[in-house]
Amino acid sequence: MQEEVNEKVIALSIKTGKLSAEVLQKSMKFFLAQAKKQIDRRQIPHGRQTLKQLAKQNAGLSNIEITKDNIKAFEGTAKKYGIDFALKKDATESPPRYLVFFKGRDADAMTAAFKEFSAKKLSREQKPSVRKALAAFREKAKQLQAGREQIKKKERGIDR
Template structure:
């Protein structure tokens, strides 16, 4: 209903607070938003095709970053705030360790090994039964 002086004062303060403090984006954002925050920006080149794993690691470390693809070379530029430098180094180290582990040859599955050895055991048991039927001594 009624518009009182206190309500008008509160609305004006709220409007002025929003106009003075523009929304600060966190995490993945555009290069324009990142540069517009007024802090220095650094960049790193990434040539990996799986950029989603980098995004999850950067999110884990709370790094504000922007991705830009270079279509000529097929690589990505990762821009981040200068104040996030240490966090970015840690995130990038974890990302590279993750990609190196992914490239390592897979260990054989325990279930596959178990199934293989079951088949070997069955074939050995069938061989002894066949030998007994012939009158030979088996194991």
Template sequence: MQEEIEEKTVRLAITGSRLTVNGIISAVRLYMRHRANKKLDSIDTHIQGKQSIDELIKQNQGVTSMEIGDKGIKTFERIAKKYGVDFAIMKDKNQNPPVYTAFFKARDTDALESVMNEYAQKMVKREQRPSVREKLKRLVEKVKSQPKKTRTKKKEHIR
């Protein structure tokens, strides 16, 4: 009987120590997970590329603006994303045709110069290209000026 009581006491002590060890391990894991989440929250998670004007201003890095024509907005956006520039585009509906204004972070001025140079080169190339409609008109005129072929239809019966 005495041995049974001693054995039960030892089992209870072992079980209690296991629970506390498991409890300590789980508490340490929770604490480490909490620390990892804190580190992730502290990382600056600002939006890059195209964004709203409010989001751009909230970053507290100063904002500069520049007017862009109504043609080639998608080209401009592609080039700006390529250079990693944070920008926002606003459309002024009061003017006819509408004028687009691009807002940038003040610290992006160096990259902005590269963006504007490449954008200007692409727009000049686009202006120098002849339009497809003009090419079609010329080809239609050429076809009209050529003499028409006379077609003869003959049916032959094979016996």
């Protein structure tokens, strides 16, 4: 019984004048390539995809607007939640709008992902900027150095 389940039979029809090993090999390679193409077509893409691929999945699409600066950061959050989405740039307006399309059944996951994304974004904005602090410290260091140089000049002037 187990042997019957494991065995698969295929029918391969070849028109040839003389059947040789080379002809049989080429025909088997062609058959396997066609079978692989069919399997690849059946697989549904996940994550970021084109709007056309997303529409082919017949799931009903919803969209939200996002800013250009947040696109890359949003992709990581969407990947974490396993959301299939497509980005579309609406260039008819100035400045252009960016829309994120997603499946209607992913609306709950999208809501959760956006809550996490916005919380992460707010926490980043509330943290002090390391670059600004570094720039302030550089300015203080320049002022201290200028003060030291003035003191050295005064000491040199008194010593002479």
